Amino acid sequence: MALRSIRVVEDPILRKKTREVKEINEKIKIIVEDMIETMYIEKGVGLAAPQVGILKRIFVIDIYDETGVKVFINSKITKTSGEVEGEEGCLSIPGKIGKVMRPEKITVTALNLEGEEFTMEAEGLLARAICHESDHLDGILYIDKAWDIENV
Numbered sequence: 001m002a003l004r005s006i007r008v009v010e011d012p013i014l015r016k017k018t019r020e021v022k023e024i025n026e027k028i029k030i031i032v033e034d035m036i037e038t039m040y041i042e043k044g045v046g047l048a049a050p051q052v053g054i055l056k057r058i059f060v061i062d063i064y065d066e067t068g069v070k071v072f073i074n075s076k077i078t079k080t081s082g083e084v085e086g087e088e089g090c091l092s093i094p095g096k097i098g099k100v101m102r103p104e105k106i107t108v109t110a111l112n113l114e115g116e117e118f119t120m121e122a123e124g125l126l127a128r129a130i131c132h133e134s135d136h137l138d139g140i141l142y143i144d145k146a147w148d149i150e151n152v
């Protein structure tokens, strides 16, 4: 495994649209493993492929509960309900946090690293992280939606 350098806010790659993964081959597995390692080293809750310069629909999340790391490939949020305000930061926007409104509950379908489709219902921090990382896949950063952005 290898660390990947994280692209920061001025980098235009963060604003580009990503493409679906056609085949989960060795190359994709290495990218995902590197993303997980990079997320842990940087102490992030999630990391999306564009943040390491790769325009593919992949993100990884670990909210540091007992369920461990989750890999989302070609994910789609199929249902949302409610609205909740919460604080967010982003490894690509170091030293800042802001408040963002997100759905309270979501349903997401994706492929895991084995290529198996799964559907997950999420709420709280996990739902927030999935929405934040999904936005990255469409070139959207949380600062586009945030208010009360402050330095930390």
Ligand code: NI
Binding pocket: 089, 090, 091, 092, 132, 136
């Ligand atoms: Ni982010």
